[in-house]
Amino acid sequence: MFLLLQKYLRKRLRKNYIFILKNKMTDRRKIAVVGSSNTDLVVKAERMPEPGETILGGAFMMTAGGKGANQAVAVARMGGDVTFIARVGNDMFGNQSVEGYKKDGMDTSYIARDAQTPSGVALICVDKKGENSIVVASGANNRLCKNDIDAAKTKIEEADYLLMQLEVPMEVVEYAANIALASGTKVVLNPAPAATLSADLLKKLYLITPNRTESQLLTGIAVAGWEDAERAADILLSKGVENVVITLGALGALIKNKSLTERVPSKKVEVVDTTAAGDTFNGALCVALAEGKGLADAVQMATAASAIAITRMGAQASIPYRKEIE
Numbered sequence: 370m371f372l373l374l375q376k377y378l379r380k381r382l383r384k385n386y387i388f389i390l391k392n393k394m395t396d397r398r399k400i401a402v403v404g405s406s407n408t409d410l411v412v413k414a415e416r417m418p419e420p421g422e423t424i425l426g427g428a429f430m431m432t433a434g435g436k437g438a439n440q441a442v443a444v445a446r447m448g449g450d451v452t453f454i455a456r457v458g459n460d461m462f463g464n465q466s467v468e469g470y471k472k473d474g475m476d477t478s479y480i481a482r483d484a485q486t487p488s489g490v491a492l493i494c495v496d497k498k499g500e501n502s503i504v505v506a507s508g509a510n511n512r513l514c515k516n517d518i519d520a521a522k523t524k525i526e527e528a529d530y531l532l533m534q535l536e537v538p539m540e541v542v543e544y545a546a547n548i549a550l551a552s553g554t555k556v557v558l559n560p561a562p563a564a565t566l567s568a569d570l571l572k573k574l575y576l577i578t579p580n581r582t583e584s585q586l587l588t589g590i591a592v593a594g595w596e597d598a599e600r601a602a603d604i605l606l607s608k609g610v611e612n613v614v615i616t617l618g619a620l621g622a623l624i625k626n627k628s629l630t631e632r633v634p635s636k637k638v639e640v641v642d643t644t645a646a647g648d649t650f651n652g653a654l655c656v657a658l659a660e661g662k663g664l665a666d667a668v669q670m671a672t673a674a675s676a677i678a679i680t681r682m683g684a685q686a687s688i689p690y691r692k693e694i695e
């Protein structure tokens with residue numbers, strides 16, 4: 370009798386353990402990304418051309434890009450459960466991009482197809498120092514609309530974090546932020562490319578992650594080093610943003626909120642191409658935060674991820690997987 374009871378209890382325990390384990394595995398960090406999807410046409414060159422000048426470059430590469438897509442891919446590769454809300458054309462570039470996102474395990478059900486406008490394209494020149502110059506033909510990204518956001522409303526409401534950038538219309542960014550806020554989803558904004566933001570949107574942000582140029586546009590402070598970054602961060606905090614992380618390229622990243630000021634130095638690596646370094650940073654940062662890491666630890670993880678990305682060519686081609694940073 371006792372043995373039977375022991376066997377029964379052991380079986381129950383094992384069952385419960387498997388249930389907990391399974392739940393843990395499916396309880397992945399939910400992140401919704403609203404943003405752009407581009408195809409990047411990249412040329413490596415010694416230097417950037419001057420206005421009116423033609424120069425002969427080196428290697429050419431065509432790769433999936435777009436700030437939104439890059440950040441969503443970074444979330445997926447860091448182990449996050451990501452829904453990407455975007456708009457692409459009904460064309461070859463759109464098809465290729467969506468295929469790639471599926472391979473990365475992203476939920477692509479909310480990527481709208483635009484019959485009238487081609488998918489976004491970015492022309493990128495990368496110089497020998499790994500710095501880039503980018504021109505984007507927004508195409509379908511510019512036609513992302515409130516209806517597209519409504520279609521994905523439940524996904525935004527269920528998410529832990531909503532991550533956005535500024536390569537899609539501002540009114541759509543603001544609309545999605547409102548939905549997120551109403552349901553307790555935290556809003557993270559990577560304000561790239563640089564644009565002014567409404568006072569109303571700033572108040573809704575859990576976290577903003579500008580680089581030097583974006584910080585200057587948003588605060589009027591020319592950010593050369595840590596002290597400038599601190600002053601710029603203070604201005605953003607005074608406008609109602611809860612947390613600020615200013616990325617300072619080779620220097621590192623500054624974290625500031627009401628109770629914390631921390632400088633996280635960057636990792637020294639050989640720079641090949643900085644494209645998507647910021648996107649990798651943002652994707653990794655959101656996953657780390659959604660996993661419950663503190664801001665400082667999350668920025669450490671994001672810094673490690675973006676350090677790997679800059680040692681490789683291309684946008685999505687350069688974004689690392691979780692095991693690489695661990």
Ligand code: RIB
Pocket residue numbers: 405407408409433434435436439490491503505536644645646647648684
């Ligand atoms: O942040 C890098 C990205 O900016 C590129 O992939 C390009 O498509 C542009 O959106």
